[in-house]
Amino acid sequence: MNYNHFVIPFAAGALILFAILVARYAYWIVQMPRSDRRKAWTGFFRPAFFRSLWEVFRESLIHKKVFRVNAMLGWMHMSFAFGWFLLIIFGTIETKFHKHKVFNMPYDPIFLRYFEHDEKQFFFSQGFSFVMDFLLLILLAATFLAIFKRIRSRFFGMKRTTRLILGDRIALYSLWSVFPLRFLAESFTSGLHHNGGFLTGTAGIAFSSFLPLQQLELPAWWAYSSALFVFFVFLPFSRYNHIPTELFLIFLRNCGIKTSGRFSGFTEFEIYSCSRCGICIDKCQLAEVRPQQTQAVYFLQQIRRNILQPQTTFNCLQCGRCTEFCPVGIKADTLRSIKRTDYSLEYGFSYKYAEEKIPPPALPVDVGYFAGCMTHLTPSIKIAMENIMKKAGVRYHFIDRDGTVCCGRPLSLSGNERQARLLMRENKYIIRNSGIKTLVTSCPICLRVFRESYDLGIEVLHHSQYLLRLAEEGKISLKPTDAVFAYHDPCDLGRGLKIYEEPRMLIARCGELLHTQQEKNEALCCGNSLADFVTPEPRKQEMRDHTLQELLLNNPDALITACPLCKKSLTYGSNVPVKDIAELVAENQ
Amino acid sequence: MKNIVVIGGGIAGMEASAFLAAKGYSVDLIEKNDTLGGRLANWDRLFPTMRRGSEVTEFLAEGVMQEAVKVHLSADIVRVERHHDTFLLVTTQGNELHCDAILLATGYDLFDARRKEEYGYGIYDNVITSADLEQIFSSGRDILTQKGKKPSRVGFVHCVGSRDEKAGHTYCSKVCCVTGVKQAIEVKQQIPDAEIFNFYMDLRMYGMHFEALYKKAQEDFNVQFVRGRLSEAAENLDGSLALKVEDTLAGRPMKINVDLLVLLVGCTPSEGTRKMASLLGLKLGFNGFFKTTDQHTMTNYSDIPGVFFAGTCIGPNTITNAITDARAAATAIDIYLSGNQLANRKMKPHEEFWLYPSH
Numbered sequence: 001m002n003y004n005h006f007v008i009p010f011a012a013g014a015l016i017l018f019a020i021l022v023a024r025y026a027y028w029i030v031q032m033p034r035s036d037r038r039k040a041w042t043g044f045f046r047p048a049f050f051r052s053l054w055e056v057f058r059e060s061l062i063h064k065k066v067f068r069v070n071a072m073l074g075w076m077h078m079s080f081a082f083g084w085f086l087l088i089i090f091g092t093i094e095t096k097f098h099k100h101k102v103f104n105m106p107y108d109p110i111f112l113r114y115f116e117h118d119e120k121q122f123f124f125s126q127g128f129s130f131v132m133d134f135l136l137l138i139l140l141a142a143t144f145l146a147i148f149k150r151i152r153s154r155f156f157g158m159k160r161t162t163r164l165i166l167g168d169r170i171a172l173y174s175l176w177s178v179f180p181l182r183f184l185a186e187s188f189t190s191g192l193h194h195n196g197g198f199l200t201g202t203a204g205i206a207f208s209s210f211l212p213l214q215q216l217e218l219p220a221w222w223a224y225s226s227a228l229f230v231f232f233v234f235l236p237f238s239r240y241n242h243i244p245t246e247l248f249l250i251f252l253r254n255c256g257i258k259t260s261g262r263f264s265g266f267t268e269f270e271i272y273s274c275s276r277c278g279i280c281i282d283k284c285q286l287a288e289v290r291p292q293q294t295q296a297v298y299f300l301q302q303i304r305r306n307i308l309q310p311q312t313t314f315n316c317l318q319c320g321r322c323t324e325f326c327p328v329g330i331k332a333d334t335l336r337s338i339k340r341t342d343y344s345l346e347y348g349f350s351y352k353y354a355e356e357k358i359p360p361p362a363l364p365v366d367v368g369y370f371a372g373c374m375t376h377l378t379p380s381i382k383i384a385m386e387n388i389m390k391k392a393g394v395r396y397h398f399i400d401r402d403g404t405v406c407c408g409r410p411l412s413l414s415g416n417e418r419q420a421r422l423l424m425r426e427n428k429y430i431i432r433n434s435g436i437k438t439l440v441t442s443c444p445i446c447l448r449v450f451r452e453s454y455d456l457g458i459e460v461l462h463h464s465q466y467l468l469r470l471a472e473e474g475k476i477s478l479k480p481t482d483a484v485f486a487y488h489d490p491c492d493l494g495r496g497l498k499i500y501e502e503p504r505m506l507i508a509r510c511g512e513l514l515h516t517q518q519e520k521n522e523a524l525c526c527g528n529s530l531a532d533f534v535t536p537e538p539r540k541q542e543m544r545d546h547t548l549q550e551l552l553l554n555n556p557d558a559l560i561t562a563c564p565l566c567k568k569s570l571t572y573g574s575n576v577p578v579k580d581i582a583e584l585v586a587e588n589q
Numbered sequence: 590m591k592n593i594v595v596i597g598g599g600i601a602g603m604e605a606s607a608f609l610a611a612k613g614y615s616v617d618l619i620e621k622n623d624t625l626g627g628r629l630a631n632w633d634r635l636f637p638t639m640r641r642g643s644e645v646t647e648f649l650a651e652g653v654m655q656e657a658v659k660v661h662l663s664a665d666i667v668r669v670e671r672h673h674d675t676f677l678l679v680t681t682q683g684n685e686l687h688c689d690a691i692l693l694a695t696g697y698d699l700f701d702a703r704r705k706e707e708y709g710y711g712i713y714d715n716v717i718t719s720a721d722l723e724q725i726f727s728s729g730r731d732i733l734t735q736k737g738k739k740p741s742r743v744g745f746v747h748c749v750g751s752r753d754e755k756a757g758h759t760y761c762s763k764v765c766c767v768t769g770v771k772q773a774i775e776v777k778q779q780i781p782d783a784e785i786f787n788f789y790m791d792l793r794m795y796g797m798h799f800e801a802l803y804k805k806a807q808e809d810f811n812v813q814f815v816r817g818r819l820s821e822a823a824e825n826l827d828g829s830l831a832l833k834v835e836d837t838l839a840g841r842p843m844k845i846n847v848d849l850l851v852l853l854v855g856c857t858p859s860e861g862t863r864k865m866a867s868l869l870g871l872k873l874g875f876n877g878f879f880k881t882t883d884q885h886t887m888t889n890y891s892d893i894p895g896v897f898f899a900g901t902c903i904g905p906n907t908i909t910n911a912i913t914d915a916r917a918a919a920t921a922i923d924i925y926l927s928g929n930q931l932a933n934r935k936m937k938p939h940e941e942f943w944l945y946p947s948h
């Protein structure tokens with residue numbers, strides 16, 4: 001058996017890591033709701049398992065989504081993850097060949113070069129030492145890139161990198177030293193015993209010419225093993241915790257488990273899967289206008305460290321851009337809205353009006369129109385809708401003509417789940433009572449909560465979807481013009497509900513639609529989100545102006561959007577007319 | 590003889606031109622419209638005196654005429670060049686004006702009430718602005734709803750586009766409160782049995798006699814002042830407007846119907862201000878008006894030697910104060926051009942932005 005005292009740090013570190021992870025994961029699994037647990041067990045025997053393996057390969061090893069953000073960044077992540085993975089795999093195979101037995105010590109692959117000097121004695125041994133050296137080279141390059149990224153993040157397409165805490169730093173520095181130390185240790189041994197490949201072999205010869213390798217060899221292996229020890233022990237308390245945790249997250253997600261309305265074992269997996277890669281920082285528009293550390297990465301970090309501030313919880317537009325770009329797919333926006341329910345801010349408003357509201361009588365029509373509070377504040381939208389429907393000969397029920405009972409989403413966004421439920425109950429009663437089969441609303445905020453939380457049992461459409469249907473059925477015909485338009489995707493309609501095409505198809509029927517730099521799932525927020533309770537108004541307007549700059553880059557004649565709130569926000573800053581899609585349709589009908 | 594170009598033929602531009610010409614300078618006054626008088630030309634009667642605005646315009650025009658100011662109407666500046674301490678300005682007509690000093694009197698614009706869509710201007714027939722109402726007054730027409738009916742209830746909304754963070758104008762426009770009081774009285778004079786409501790956040794009766802006007806409106810004309818912000822207006826079937834107002838004194842939301850709604854629109858930085866700022870490379874302040882060299886002592890001075898300000902291009906103001914300011918600017922320019930040491934005094938720079946939330 002191969003043994004030297006220097007294997008102890010590595011072995012001890014690996015054991016500690018294993019113990020911590022097992023204990024932690026077991027605890028989380030116990031905390032998962034029973035139904036989620038059942039899904040997970042059965043997942044092993046279903047295609048979900050293979051889907052997960054494929055996703056692990058794609059995202060945990062290759063890091064496809066990081067490549068989408070920036071190629072250099074992707075390369076760095078891939079060479080660390082995939083390179084190290086291959087190093088372990090090839091190293092393990094190599095030792096099996098070497099020993100001609102299947103079971104050997106788990107540290108054998110790590111320290112093989114120290115223990116085995118006669119490398120020419122087995123099948124393909126030269127090939128192995130080439131591959132192992134090649135992988136080491138890739139990992140050394142990755143280390144170099146990682147250090148370089150800390151100094152010049154712009155080369156990796158990042159304006160800002162994550163501000164690291166102590167645990168992260170220690171783990172980071174130990175990781176940086178692992179591969180250079182391995183390189184030194186293997187080179188020193190090779191300098192003495194000529195068992196290295198093209199890299200460590202050559203370096204060994206060079207080192208032996210001026211260094212006392214006899215004395216340095218053992219300390220180098222000690223250093224290598226100790227670096228691994230530090231890395232392993234700090235891993236569970238650092239960003240690198242994402243490496244093992246993400247595997248579980250991917251599997252659980254593939255089993256159909258979702259972030260639901262409260263924190264559970266599953267959300268723990270989610271929170272600990274954040275690699276603090278920092279991609280979400282630049283993608284968050286708040287980072288452009290305020291120095292506060294409130295982005296998804298910091299929010300998750302604060303939860304992990306148990307120091308979450310209400311300030312952080314409420315300083316977020318809920319625009320969903322972080323979630324959209326997160327390579328791990330963490331639903332940070334949803335997690336934040338769940339966290340908000342911990343603080344029930346009582347504003348002292350009375351919601352009596354909802355109970356006093358007399359529901360409008362049922363009408364024998366199929367279509368109901370729900371303008372929503374915001375649309376009542378942008379009356380051109382509701383007037384446009386009424387004109388279109390009148391002209392199209394649609395009989396409809398204007399459910400909130402005489403005032404809206406709020407859909408409840410603004411309240412849930414502020415954490416007032418209880419009052420929100422109250423309003424939702426009233427509204428649900430009103431809508432059900434109206435006897436309609438299709439509910440059309442002009443407000444994406446209402447639409448989202450109708451679809452996600454109301455369980456109405458009828459079709460619920462955004463007015464852009466409904467208008468496109470009318471156009472396709474020939475009930476309205478649109479006159480094409482020479483006008484050129486840009487379209488702003490509202491967050492709740494776009495990333496929230498994935499409605500991207502219907503408004504665009506309507507615009508294309510009325511004129512030319514320009515492309516914008518970031519659109520559809522990548523679209524910017526108008527800045528006027530109801531969800532942010534911290535950012536001061538001037539900073540919101542700064543975000544709005546930046547968004548407008550992008551939208552108006554190619555000088556459209558008008559800017560079209562599909563949300564009353566976006567319309568309002570953009571109108572105050574735009575020098576071209578801002579219209580809702582319904583207004584555009586009404587004008588061209 | 591030294592030349593001065595005054596840009597903007599409103600109240601401040603007219604009076605400053607006359608004063609400068611009287612001091613012996615050659616003055617070119619550039620006005621983009623085809624008449625002088627600026628926004629005053631659209632105003633019928635003035636608070637608190639109820640005198641006609643045209644009387645003031647005539648007085649100012651008399652000065653311009655008497656002092657032989659060279660007036661360029663329907664003209665605009667398209668290019669500015671700066672050579673040491675002189676300037677070359679090119680107008681839309683192709684005139685090249687060399688001068689030793691420039692006075693900017695580019696005034697203000699009215700807030701575009703359509704941007705505040707929840708009030709329904711441009712959407713509902715019976716929503717008008719204070720400027721529209723002045724036009725009705727000057728034309729001598731009756732105040733009628735769109736359907737030709739005499740309104741029995743009229744609402745005035747204060748602070749439309751002013752003191753409104755969302756609208757991007759956080760400052761008070763100063764003149765609209767007292768305009769609202771004045772117009773409420775005028776409507777009441779025309780339709781004695783109409784009920785009048787003014788919806789305000791605070792009433793700012795800061796000028797001499799303004800408070801007396803306000804008192805008169807309440808006591809003699811029975812105008813009702815409701816403290817609260819209008820949250821939205823909706824049109825009823827008969828064309829009247831249903832208002833939702835948060836009555837902040839009584840602490841309850843209130844609903845009220847009116848036949849006519851008048852929006853007291855605020856002042857915003859003018860198009861001309863933005864244009865001249867970019868031609869000259871001048872800084873605008875946080876609120877978008879010209880940034881003066883000092884808030885207390887150098888309000889007529891810009892950061893470019895030889896370029897001065899007068900009137901409402903640095904912030905909302907009354908006619909009275911615009912005239913005073915124009916004369917002050919004329920003096921400042923005279924001191925500057927005569928090489929007097931007074932012009933070289935300096936103040937330690939102050940930071941205007943400390944007042945506004947930045948983070």
Ligand code: SF4
Binds near residue numbers: 274279281296326332
């Ligand atoms: S939340 Fe996602 S994008 Fe942000 S740091 Fe974590 S892993 Fe990266």
Ligand code: SF4
Binds near residue numbers: 286294316332
């Ligand atoms: S949801 Fe939007 S505002 Fe909130 S952290 Fe993510 S990117 Fe930033």
Ligand code: SF4
Binds near residue numbers: 749760763764766791
């Ligand atoms: S003068 Fe009165 S109405 Fe005008 S902005 Fe100031 S407070 Fe509002």
